[in-house]
Amino acid sequence: MNYGINLKSLRERVGLTNIKLGELLGISDSLYSRYEKEKQVIPIKHLITLSKFYKVSLDYLFSFTNIKNYNNLKYDINKNKLSKRLKELRIKNKLTQVEIANILHIDQPTWSIYEHAKSIIGTPFLYIICTKYKVSADYLLGRIDKKNYF
Numbered sequence: 155m156n157y158g159i160n161l162k163s164l165r166e167r168v169g170l171t172n173i174k175l176g177e178l179l180g181i182s183d184s185l186y187s188r189y190e191k192e193k194q195v196i197p198i199k200h201l202i203t204l205s206k207f208y209k210v211s212l213d214y215l216f217s218f219t220n221i222k223n224y225n226n227l228k229y230d231i232n233k234n235k236l237s238k239r240l241k242e243l244r245i246k247n248k249l250t251q252v253e254i255a256n257i258l259h260i261d262q263p264t265w266s267i268y269e270h271a272k273s274i275i276g277t278p279f280l281y282i283i284c285t286k287y288k289v290s291a292d293y294l295l296g297r298i299d300k301k302n303y304f
Contacts, residue, residue, distance in 0.1 A: 155277070157215045160214065161215065171183070178207060195278055209222075212291040227298055237269055241269050251266055
């Protein structure tokens with residue numbers, strides 16, 4: 155998903171160890187190391203924490219843009235905007251909930267949970283949507299109001 159290289163670069167730039175980052179996230183240093191090596195998918199909540207810590211956008215962490223931060227970036231997820239924007243994206247692309255769920259290899263009830271703000275979308279699904287539909291991860295999560303990251 156292309157976040158590991160940026161996470162490692164940011165960590166090294168500020169001179170921190172995996173142990174310190176693990177402490178920040180409340181996880182073991184070995185789990186953090188697996189996130190950084192992309193051997194395990196990092197949850198959105200940890201990406202948000204790291205985004206706040208480093209003062210960078212998710213789009214930067216995902217290598218969607220070289221711009222580290224956006225003007226007016228809000229560091230927290232807005233579940234209501236996320237829900238609304240996922241639905242708008244689906245409708246704009248003339249997809250049913252079943253069709254978008256099939257694209258993501260999930261079931262329709264899981265998509266419905268995302269679309270109704272009952273759960274935050276998983277990192278791999280967010281990444282797939284962003285790359286397939288050329289939309290900003292920060293936008294979908296309600297952190298900025300600009301749709302595109304390019």
